[in-house]
Amino acid sequence: MKDLEKYSAIELGKEVNKKNISPLEVIKYFISRIEKRNKSINAFVYLNFDEAIKEAKILEKRLMSGENIGEFAGVPIALKDFLPSKIGWPTSHGGVKSLIKIDKENSIFYETMKNLGAISIGKTNAPSFGFRATCENKLFGSTKNPFNLDYNSGGSSGGSASALCDGLVLLAEGTDGGGSIRVPASWCNLFGFKASSGLIPNICYPDAWAASHPFCTSMALTKNILDSAKVLNYMSRFNSKDPYSYKREFFDYSKLENIDEKDIKNLKIGFTYDFNIFPYVDDEIKTSMNKIFKKLFSLGIKIDEIDFKINRSLKELTDAWCFGISIDSTIEINLLKEEGFDLIKDHSEELPEDFIYWYEKVKDFNLIDYYELNKIRTEILYSFENVFDKYDVIFSPTTICLPLLNDVKRKFFKLNEVLNEEINPLIGFGETFLANFSGHPAASIPIEISKNNLPIGMQIISKKFCDEDIFKIAFFLEKINPWNYDIPFNREISEKN
Secondary structure, three states: OOOHHHOOHHHHHHHHHOOOOOHHHHHHHHHHHHHHHHHHHOOEEEEOHHHHHHHHHHHHHHHHOOOOOOOOOOOEEEEEOOOOOOOOOEEOOOOOHHHOEEOOOOOHHHHHHHHOOOEEEEEEOOOHHHOOOOOEEOOOEEOEEOOEEEEEOOOOOHHHHHHHHOOOOOEEEEEEOOOOOHHHHHHOOOEEEEOOEOOEOOOOOOOOOOOEOOEOEEEEEEOOHHHHHHHHHHHOOOOOOOOOOOOOOOOOHHHHHHOOHHHHHOOOEEEOOOOOOOOOOOHHHHHHHHHHHHHHHHOOOOEEEOOOOOOOOHHHHHHHHHHHHHHHHHHHHHHHHHOOOOHHHHHHHHOOHHHHHHHHHHOOOOHHHHHHHHHHHHHHHHHHHHHHOOOOEEEEEOEOOOOOEOOOOOOOEOOOOOOOOOEOOOOOOEOOOHHHHHOOOEEEEEEEEOOOOOEEEEEEEEOOOOHHHHHHHHHHHHHHOOOOOOHHHHOOOOOOO
């Protein structure tokens, strides 16, 4: 029993189902890795080994009795410490000490994976209220990038990405409201997929529309495409309690694994470096994308550069995202205040300054402000749809820069001396949030490791409800440009970390 961290989730599930290795042996192996390695990267903020061992023993008995326990039998998974994900486990709302409480409901990711035989080991770090695309908070600190501990894992699902990247689990929960799956996937050399709005149900009570401004969804971060396709097979379902959920015949995304260039040639592909709004994109990211384009060109696959006609500045768009994502947190804070708990007044030291800044702005917004937000979202939607009249798939950078240094007190910054425009540190470096305005499916796929040994990801966006086109492209790119996802697994662990 060696190198289990190098297995994909599906591969390990097969070994367990064949009884070549027991669920208990698997969990004990990964517990040992977590005990040795988690402290250095700060990925897990809550661990429950006793419960994981108990579940593994139960699974083992079921397996030995001949019961089918699922495709992900014995696979260790991580849950995200943001929204409730497992009944009886604590949630800190992304490192807000005074908001720590016990989960009273399960997430769709947890329920899906448990039914498939996976075992939850703990919860991973996230920024407060998920309000940024880096992973840091005042309670737990920054989550480090396993490729280089001086750098951040990305956010908001950064703890999940870091744990998976370092081989502490084989699947990890992510949620995405602006790039929270795709940014950490890009920075941690993983595949991260955000589905079309409505493909994976969001059950929000008492406000069923709470996950729609911007559109948010949950999914898994994975090391390869097949694991993600398999998870999506089970998480995509109709649920009438989600107002955006839609019915479709079952589609097996994993069957696209054997895609070839003939199928890709039938897709019309375009690319953009900046959507005509980002003032800067790292040259190394452009160069890495160009290498992918050359490989596709050599196979006779055509790619056109797209001129996006978005007549808004980056600041206008990031401000709109901050407004939209702050609506529900502001409502939540005001409801708590009515119950006698004033988070802003009595516990402001637990929150980032920029979170408080946007709370103060949003609480005074009116109907016209909300109308202006929807105008911007509509412009983005129309811009995408105009492009998708001619193209099936869009390539872009996932982020405009390589991973950022860790900084719990992160403030507005400039990416280089030439750039005069300040970049919003919450989301301004991610070319991801546009698809959350509109609800289009999008993913980040690894394409190269940079000169200073940091991962580079490329974003893939497709037409609404054509999520399979992303998997067609992703499976094909994995074939012609495979990535080594076990680079960080053997990094040295020292006491100072």
